[in-house]
């Protein structure tokens with residue numbers, strides 16, 4: 729079963745400004761966008777000191793902000809088309825709770841067969857292993873689409889091929905350091921790259 733595993737933030741929806749703003753509100757600090765971007769050079773949960781109170785605030789504020797997000801029409805169309813030929817899943821560091829709400833609000837719950845977030849595990853490596861085992865997937869039949877260096881590095885740990893997008897949290901220069909299979913700049917190019925991979 730050919731499978732596309734999507735990251736959520738920065739790929740399906742550009743949540744960078746929202747997350748940066750909410751992070752500053754939750755911590756009461758005024759960290760720069762660059763500082764925030766750097767958290768995603770590795771696994772986000774290893775980069776930020778875990779403070780339960782701050783995390784709770786962050787999640788509460790983020791959930792409120794997510795209520796108003798609209799999934800772009802063009803992205804919807806591409807995902808619809810890809811879902812006709814491939815098994816589509818999400819592996820994210822965000823909350824499954826918030827992502828499920830987002831897809832319900834956008835009337836788009838039928839496309840992703842699995843949405844694995846922080847509640848399943850904080851490590852993407854573990855979430856890949858869980859997904860592969862649950863659906864008896866071969867790693868060579870999977871491709872991971874993400875926007876951060878940290879995710880590319882986690883992908884390498886399980887040997888999954890990564891298509892990086894340069895329209896999310898990290899720019900092309902930084903993504904190159906993780907040596908992804910390919911770097912692309914829009915959903916059209918994502919679809920093309922995937923169809924070429926398995927034609």
Ligand SMILES: [Mg+2]
Nearest residue numbers: 735737738875
């Ligand atoms: Mg991301």
